[in-house]
C-alpha cells in the first residue's frame with residue numbers, strides 16, 4: 001500500500017482521482033480496518049499536513065467544519081451559543097480522550113458507523129455536506145448522505161470537504177443519553193434532543209436516535225409530539241412513546257431485537273429530553 005502525505009487540497013483530490021485511494025484523517029477507524037484486513041486501498045492519502053483543512057468558522061447562521069476538525073475541538077468553547085452547548089453535551093460520549101484527540105467530525109460522517117453520534121446530529125440539524133473531486137464540487141443534505149451502515153453517497157474519488165451545521169436559536173436546551181456497554185465501545189443505543197422554548201411553549205424540537213436503524217434516525221413523530229406544548233413531563237412522556245413507535249422510527253431495525261430497542265429508545269429519549277429541559 002502506497003502512502004502519500006498531501007500538502008494542499010489539490011494534491012488530495014488529484015490523489016483520489018484513481019478511485020483506489022483512501023483518505024487518512026484521524027485514522028481512528030481507517031487504521032483498524034486496514035490492520036484487520038477489512039479494507040485494502042491501493043494508496044492512502046494523509047490529509048493531516050493540509051493546514052487549510054482545519055477551519056472552523058461561523059458564517060451567517062451556519063458553522064462551517066473543515067476535514068481536519070477533531071472531535072476534541074467540540075469539548076472546548078470553540079463554538080458558542082446553543083449549538084456549542086449541544087456539541088459539548090454530545091462529544092464526551094464519543095470513544096475516549098485519545099480517540100477524540102485524533103478523530104475528526106468529517107471522518108466520522110464519511111465512515112457512517114451506525115452507532116456514531118455525528119451522523120445523527122448532522123441529520124437532525126439539517127446539515128449540508130460538500131463533496132469535492134478533481135472534476136466537481138457538489139452539496140448533499142445530510143438526510144440524503146447516509147444510505148446504510150458504513151455507506152454514503154460519497155464517491156470513491158470525493159473528499160468530504162466541508163460540513164455546514166445550522167446554528168441553534170437562543171432558548172434551546174440540549175440533551176443526550178446513551179446505553180453503552182463499555183467506555184471504549186460505541187453506544188448500543190442513544191438519543192439526542194434540542195428543544196427551543198418561546199413564550200412558555202416548545203416552538204421547535206429536534207430528536208435523533210443513534211443505532212436505531214441502518215441510517216441515522218430523525219424521530220419526527222417525537223418532534224411533533226413536543227411542538228406547541230409546554231415543556232413538561234406529559235410532553236416528554238408523549239415524545240418518548242412516539243420515538244419508540246415501530247412504524248415511525250424502528251421499522252428498519254431487525255425484528256427479533258426490536259422490543260429491547262423500543263424500550264431503550266423510550267427510556268433514553270425521555271432522559272435526553274429531561275436533560276434538555278434542565279439545560280434551558
Ligand SMILES: Cc1cc2nc3c(=O)[nH]c(=O)nc-3n(C[C@H](O)[C@H](O)[C@H](O)COP(=O)(O)OP(=O)(O)OC[C@H]3O[C@@H](n4cnc5c(N)ncnc54)[C@H](O)[C@@H]3O)c2cc1C
Pocket residue numbers: 022023024025026027028029030031032067093094095096099102103104105106107108110111113115116117118158159160161184185186187
Ligand atoms: C475504540 C473506539 C471507540 C470509538 N467510539 C466511538 C463512539 O463512541 N462514537 C463515534 O462516533 N465514534 C467512535 N469511534 C470512531 C471515531 O470517532 C473515529 O474517529 C471516526 O469514526 C473516524 O474519524 P477519523 O477522522 O478517525 O477518520 P479515519 O479513520 O481517518 O477515516 C475513516 C474513514 O473515512 C474516510 N475519510 C475520513 N475523512 C474523510 C474525508 N474528509 N473525506 C472523505 N473520506 C474521509 C477514510 O478514508 C476512512 O474510510 C471509536 C473508535 C474506536 C477505535
